[in-house]
Amino acid sequence: MHIRPNFLQQTIESAITFIYPAQCHVCKKQLGFESAPYICDTCWKFIEFIQSPWCEICGIPYTEDLCNSCATKPPRFGKLRTIAVYENTIQQAIHLFKFNKRYSLSHTLKQLILDNIPCDLNLTDYDYVLPVPIHKKRLRERGFNQSTLLAKGIAKVVGLRVLEDVLIREKNTSPQSSLDREARQTNIKGAFKIQNADIIRDKHILVFDDVFTTGATVREVVNVLWDADPMEIDVLTLARTLNPY
């Protein structure tokens, strides 16, 4: 019998919740009838959303048009926008979803993104959303690419097309979170390659990733994508740290 992996994962999640009375993974309070799994409704309310004014390019909260970093050395994307600051609830939710395979959180996170799309980002302006790929070995271990899953959820609602076969992760890099800023850039160098480049020529591309920290991954992805001559590359991430790009 063939059982869909998503169904299996969700069944296992429900069984675990039944056996162990659930606590909120952030504040440890006993969970009642909450609107999302694993994290209580109160903790969801403490998410720090990134609001304008922000730097027009890198999206970091800033009162003038461009932050110092973008004014002196502009990045190669048009703009980067992010839903929330990477801390507390959102950090825990992404961690549970990604590493503990709490698959059902993908629906909550997808909705969080859709409900808080930055005011100057119009999703229908793009030809494609391109989730940052993970290496096939990691995909086998994890069972899913968290960014692809979220991107597909968003794309389905707004009628966007998701590109999965243009950017390939060739190098199975060490997890970026274990490295410092300099090491991240070296680690990620040469990790991606393009195939079927014609698909994105002259197109408007929205790169999507779950977390943005030093920007090393996004920088490398954008550099590689420009080789295929798209018209425009913007970036959307679910969460980010607030250091400049």
Ligand SMILES: [Zn+2]
């Ligand atoms: Zn809580």
Ligand SMILES: [Zn+2]
């Ligand atoms: Zn900036």
